[in-house]
Amino acid sequence: MWSRAASVRFRAPLDAGRSFASKAGPQGKIQAAGLGTQAPRLVPQGNGRVSPAVIEHLERLALVNFGSREAVDRLEKAIAFADQLHAVDTDGVEPLESVLEDRCLYLRSDNVAEGSCAEELLQNSNHVVEEYFVAPPGNISLPDMVNKIPSSTAE
Amino acid sequence: MAAPVLRLGFPGRLWALTWRDGGSRHRSGSQTGPTSIWARRQSSVAQPSLHTAQKPRKGEHKWAAVVGLEIHAQISSNSKLFSGAQVCFAAPPNSLVSYFDASLPGTLPVLNRRCVEAAVMTGLALNCHINKKSLFDRKHYFYSDLPAGYQITQQRLPIAANGHLTYCIYLGKKPSQETTKTVRIKQIQLEQDSGKSLHDDLRSQTLIDLNRAGIGLLEVVLEPDLCCGEEAALAVRELQLILQALGTSQANMAEGQLRVDANISVHHPGEPLGVRTEVKNLNSLRFLAKAIDYEIQRQITELENGGEILNETRSFDYKLGCTMPMRDKEGKQDYRFMPEPNLPPLVLYDDTSLPQGADSQQVINVDQLRDMLPELPSATRERLVQQYGMLPEHSFALLNEVGLLEFFQNVIKETRTEPKKVTNWVLNTFLCYLKQQNLAVSESPVTPSALAELLNLLDRKAISSSAAKQVFEELWKGEGKTAAQIVSEQKLELMQDQEALEKLCQTTIDGHPQVVMDVKKRNPKAINKLIGLVRKASLSRADPALIKKILERKLSL
Numbered sequence: 280m281w282s283r284a285a286s287v288r289f290r291a292p293l294d295a296g297r298s299f300a301s302k303a304g305p306q307g308k309i310q311a312a313g314l315g316t317q318a319p320r321l322v323p324q325g326n327g328r329v330s331p332a333v334i335e336h337l338e339r340l341a342l343v344n345f346g347s348r349e350a351v352d353r354l355e356k357a358i359a360f361a362d363q364l365h366a367v368d369t370d371g372v373e374p375l376e377s378v379l380e381d382r383c384l385y386l387r388s389d390n391v392a393e394g395s396c397a398e399e400l401l402q403n404s405n406h407v408v409e410e411y412f413v414a415p416p417g418n419i420s421l422p423d424m425v426n427k428i429p430s431s432t433a434e
Numbered sequence: 435m436a437a438p439v440l441r442l443g444f445p446g447r448l449w450a451l452t453w454r455d456g457g458s459r460h461r462s463g464s465q466t467g468p469t470s471i472w473a474r475r476q477s478s479v480a481q482p483s484l485h486t487a488q489k490p491r492k493g494e495h496k497w498a499a500v501v502g503l504e505i506h507a508q509i510s511s512n513s514k515l516f517s518g519a520q521v522c523f524a525a526p527p528n529s530l531v532s533y534f535d536a537s538l539p540g541t542l543p544v545l546n547r548r549c550v551e552a553a554v555m556t557g558l559a560l561n562c563h564i565n566k567k568s569l570f571d572r573k574h575y576f577y578s579d580l581p582a583g584y585q586i587t588q589q590r591l592p593i594a595a596n597g598h599l600t601y602c603i604y605l606g607k608k609p610s611q612e613t614t615k616t617v618r619i620k621q622i623q624l625e626q627d628s629g630k631s632l633h634d635d636l637r638s639q640t641l642i643d644l645n646r647a648g649i650g651l652l653e654v655v656l657e658p659d660l661c662c663g664e665e666a667a668l669a670v671r672e673l674q675l676i677l678q679a680l681g682t683s684q685a686n687m688a689e690g691q692l693r694v695d696a697n698i699s700v701h702h703p704g705e706p707l708g709v710r711t712e713v714k715n716l717n718s719l720r721f722l723a724k725a726i727d728y729e730i731q732r733q734i735t736e737l738e739n740g741g742e743i744l745n746e747t748r749s750f751d752y753k754l755g756c757t758m759p760m761r762d763k764e765g766k767q768d769y770r771f772m773p774e775p776n777l778p779p780l781v782l783y784d785d786t787s788l789p790q791g792a793d794s795q796q797v798i799n800v801d802q803l804r805d806m807l808p809e810l811p812s813a814t815r816e817r818l819v820q821q822y823g824m825l826p827e828h829s830f831a832l833l834n835e836v837g838l839l840e841f842f843q844n845v846i847k848e849t850r851t852e853p854k855k856v857t858n859w860v861l862n863t864f865l866c867y868l869k870q871q872n873l874a875v876s877e878s879p880v881t882p883s884a885l886a887e888l889l890n891l892l893d894r895k896a897i898s899s900s901a902a903k904q905v906f907e908e909l910w911k912g913e914g915k916t917a918a919q920i921v922s923e924q925k926l927e928l929m930q931d932q933e934a935l936e937k938l939c940q941t942t943i944d945g946h947p948q949v950v951m952d953v954k955k956r957n958p959k960a961i962n963k964l965i966g967l968v969r970k971a972s973l974s975r976a977d978p979a980l981i982k983k984i985l986e987r988k989l990s991l
Contacts, residue, residue: 340768342576376569379778386796389511389548392518393532400528400536400644410527411641414578416633 327355498703499730500710501666501696502658505673506651507683508627508691509552515626515650516543516586523689527643535648537581542776547798549624549650550593552682554782554803556652557594557622559676559810564800566782568593570624570774575767578642579629586774587653592623593780599656600812601672603665604827612826617669618657627651652683658697662730663723670694671719675811675833687718696726699743700733708733708743713757715749725750729757814839822846822853831861837875838865844882851889859889863903867910879912888917898977901926928977935976939984942968953989961985 334345334354345351397410406413511521519532534541557564569591572584597619605611629647631640654673660666674685674692685692699710713729716722728750733743748757783789785801809817811833818829818839832839842860846853864885868878888909892902901921908920921927943950946967952960961982968981 336768340574340770376773377775377778379775382778383796384545384778384780386547386550386798387513387518387544388795389513389546390518391513391520393513393534394519394530396533397526397528397531400531400533400538403536403538408639408641410529411632411643412528412578414631414640414642416635416638416640 327359329355329358496703497700497734499661499698499700499733500658500707501660501662501698501726501730502710503656503660503666503670504695504697505654505656505670506625506627506693506695507556507654507673507677507685509549509650509652510681510683510691511546511548511552511650513546513548514648515546515549515624517541517648518544519648521649522645525645527641528645530645531647535581535644537583543586543774545777545780546650547795550780550782550798551803552650552680553593553622553624553652554798554800555680555807556654556677556682557597558800558804558807559680560594560597560599560619560622560654560673562594562597562619562622564594564782565591566784566787566800567591568623568780568782570777570780571771572774573625574770574772577628577631578640579631579644579647581629581644581647585626585628586777587625588623589771590773592621593782594622595620597622599669599673599676601665601668602826602830603668604830615665615669617659617665620655620657622655623653625651625653663726666694666696666726667719667723670722671834672811678836679808679811679814681808690717693717694722696722696729698726698729698733700730700737708737709745711743711745711757712747713750714747714760721750721752724752724755725757728755732757822857824854824857828857828861831865832857835865835868835875841875841878841882845886845889848883848886849889849893851893855893856889859885863906867906880906880909884909884917891917891921895977896928896930897921897926898928898975901928901975925973926975928975935972935980936984936988938971938976939968939981939988942971943985943988950989953985 329351334351337343338345345354401407401410401412404412508521509515513519514521514532514535517532517534519535520530522530532541534543554564568588570586571589573587573589574584576583598616599619600614600616603613603615605613627646627649629642629644631642633640656669660669670692674687677683677685677692683691687693694716696713696716697710698713699708701708711729711733713725716725729748736743744759747760749760750757782798782800784799788797788799815826815829815833818824818832819826832842838860841864842856845856845860849856864878864880867880868875885906888902888905891897891905892899897905904924904926905917905920908915908924909917915923942964946964949960949964949967953964964985965978965981968985969976969978972981
């Protein structure tokens with residue numbers, strides 16, 4: 280679920296000489312947090328449809344599976360629901376980054392107080408090799424899935 | 435031997451190197467200092483251009499390289515950034531991991547005060563503006579050594595921003611050939627380190643050790659003001675020295691406490707910047723410089739051959755000396771930054787804004803930290819040059835080796851020899867011996883007192899300088915003998931007996947009439963020969979200057 284309110288002020292990961300700032304605006308359409316990625320433009324289509332390319336991109340990023348047309352529909356409805364936020368006039372109002380903004384951030388003193396529980400932690404994993412956790416090798420990229428989604432959108 | 439200036443094993447100065455790219459001729463003469471622009475004369479046959487509107491350029495076709503660095507320095511602290519687990523280099527796997535580091539559900543981050551102080555001090559030392567309010571964000575990506583699936587960092591509003599780092603480039607021995615360059619610092623932020631993965635390709639698995647996961651890192655982002663490998667290496671070296679002087683990080687690249695990623699692109703001056711590539715896996719300054727230079731050259735060659743540069747991540751293969759694309763990082767990542775919901779904003783105070791009656795453990799006063807800043811390397815070098823009248827290169831060399839400055843200062847304390855001589859002995863002889871046997875200053879068999887004693891003997895003219903070198907060699911064996919003992923054992927003392935020396939000179943004069951005649955004939959080399967003969971006769975225990983005086987008097991020259 281995209282939290283729109285939060286994406287307003289984001290700066291892109293630092294590129295030498297090319298930094299994108301997301302064109303925010305609670306009033307206007309939110310441009311993609313244009314992070315210089317190969318991500319498809321996320322500008323809402325106007326007709327409330329989400330293109331297959333965007334679905335595929337989301338799946339790759341969040342490792343979720345929009346298996347069916349219904350799932351995509353649900354996503355589109357959720358986006359439409361969130362769009363209601365545009366009705367609010369937020370001119371001159373600073374965005375709220377955190378509901379904890381008036382709380383004090385507690386500072387811990389630099390003492391060693393935890394750790395030495397390797398055995399306990401390793402019990403959580405069903406496959407352990409000599410006190411190391413075991414993971415599959417590297418990052419295996421997802422195969423191209425665009426064609427698998429029954430798409431009725433023309434894009 | 436010249437003072438060992440930071441050369442990093444380059445074969446001579448960078449601009450003297452000739453690049454071979456597809457048969458271009460050597461770079462034309464006049465390099466305008468450290469701007470390092472690769473020039474290449476176009477072939478006399480104008481290349482047919484695809485765009486008829488573009489005239490083929492004749493003459494110099496310059497390329498400029500643009501290098502930006504992202505430096506991650508592990509904060510030197512007892513516990514991790516957001517948990518109370520210990521920070522330690524080598525430990526049994528997964529033994530320094532708290533529940534939060536293992537990302538077990540229900541755990542929350544608690545910020546370590548020491549890490550904040552380290553970040554503020556580093557920001558102050560690098561002339562940054564310290565943000566009184568900074569925010570934490572989550573940077574999402576999936577990798578087995580990142581248990582939570584995100585890294586807590588400070589992307590939007592970091593703790594410090596807009597600073598600069600100055601470093602020196604020495605183009606030669608003369609002080610006039612030393613230039614100061616500056617690289618701007620975009621921001622400094624606090625972030626978490628990830629765990630370590632050991633790839634076991636044989637069994638098709640990766641072993642994960644989370645001891646490193648959660649350790650505090652300072653990410654220092656430099657603006658792309660650098661233009662070649664040498665500049666990058668020098669800038670990083672200076673940053674290393676600053677971090678070590680502050681004590682915020684041990685900044686040891688070999689141990690992974692300092693990691694550098696380089697973003698490199700090339701373009702023609704005046705035109706927009708080119709596509710950049712990111713180079714990772716650089717674990718020493720030498721490789722950093724090599725990798726950057728290789729990548730610049732690769733990009734130039736590629737573009738000149740009509741190819742294009744892909745925006746990709748490459749790693750440096752130090753055995754082959756080249757960069758290769760990293761399979762794992764194909765395609766640009768979308769990190770889906772979002773504010774860290776579990777951490778309120780980090781607020782820093784100064785003398786004016788400090789709330790009254792606040793718990794001192796819970797507030798951080800930037801002004802207080804500024805007052806506590808130790809002397810930075812650039813200030814130390816200045817002071818050495820002023821105090822001891824040494825060349826800037828020498829002060830650089832003294833600071834460049836761990837413990838060498840302290841050694842030098844301890845020797846100075848115990849001897850009345852003039853500082854220039856001490857500098858000479860420490861940098862040329864002592865350091866030379868250290869390097870030959872690849873020892874650190876702390877492992878030296880010669881203590882500052884021993885060297886001071888030797889220098890005192892030399893100063894008193896109790897021994898000659900060649901004898902002193904012999905004594906030093908003996909001292910280096912580390913058999914526990916003092917300089918004085920060695921001198922008396924090997925009978926290296928200079929003859930103090932003036933009469934005996936006179937007699938010796940007379941004997942030599944009588945014994946070599948031919949040479950004496952040559953001397954009287956004003957043959958300049960003859961006097962040296964005579965001095966040599968006397969020295970041999972005295973078993974090298976006579977001061978040559980004194981011998982010369984006596985001979986000249988005797989022969990009434």
